[in-house]
Amino acid sequence: MAAISQLLAHLYTMTLVFFTILILELVIFLRSITDTIYDKRPITTKQYLKLIDQKNPVTRFKTTTTAGSINPTGFPETCAVCLSTFEEGEEVRKLIKCKHIFHKDCLDTWLQQDSGTCPLCRSKVLPEEIVMKFRQHRNGQQPEYEGSDEELIFLLSALHGNYIRRFL
Numbered sequence: 001m002a003a004i005s006q007l008l009a010h011l012y013t014m015t016l017v018f019f020t021i022l023i024l025e026l027v028i029f030l031r032s033i034t035d036t037i038y039d040k041r042p043i044t045t046k047q048y049l050k051l052i053d054q055k056n057p058v059t060r061f062k063t064t065t066t067a068g069s070i071n072p073t074g075f076p077e078t079c080a081v082c083l084s085t086f087e088e089g090e091e092v093r094k095l096i097k098c099k100h101i102f103h104k105d106c107l108d109t110w111l112q113q114d115s116g117t118c119p120l121c122r123s124k125v126l127p128e129e130i131v132m133k134f135r136q137h138r139n140g141q142q143p144e145y146e147g148s149d150e151e152l153i154f155l156l157s158a159l160h161g162n163y164i165r166r167f168l
Contacts, residue, residue: 024153042137043130045112051130052111056093058104061086080120081106098123112138 043051063086078085079092079102086092091104098121102110110119116131117124 021153028153042135043133044137045134048112048130048134048137049108051126052093052108055126056095056107058091058093061088061090061092061101063088077101079103079106081110095123095125097125 080100081102084103086101086103092101093104093107094101095107095118098118100118100120102119107119111125112134116126116128116134
């Protein structure tokens with residue numbers, strides 16, 4: 001009789017684990033459908049910087065070959081954010097729309113703190129909806145989880161697996 005009750009307890013636990021994982025899969029599936037339709041999730045800092053890099057790739061500053069790097073007086077341009085002169089070989093971003101040049105780190109910091117515009121002419125560097133999604137992340141409107149949904153399912157199933165092994 002004890003063996004039958006123990007077997008039923010194991011079946012009950014296994015059923016609970018199965019349905020929990022099934023419900024998680026359904027929630028993740030529904031969330032992925034609604035996110036593709038509405039795409040309201042905030043953009044993380046890592047994703048935001050990747051989008052900046054895609055739109056305006058980093059290059060190395062070269063005094064002789066960088067078009068527009070020498071002003072009419074013959075002196076190299078300075079970064080409008082930090083106000084220091086560009087040095088040969090430094091990582092710079094040349095904005096596609098307005099052609100202004102900045103140190104990579106200076107511009108990235110500026111774009112994370114400001115409204116996604118050029119520090120000099122205020123032309124948009126990224127579309128407004130991307131900047132708004134990043135602001136949502138920065139202001140903490142949704143919890144940050146940068147892992148994948150599959151990792152979450154694996155973690156939960158591993159936890160349930162340890163729970164089941166205790167009873168076996």
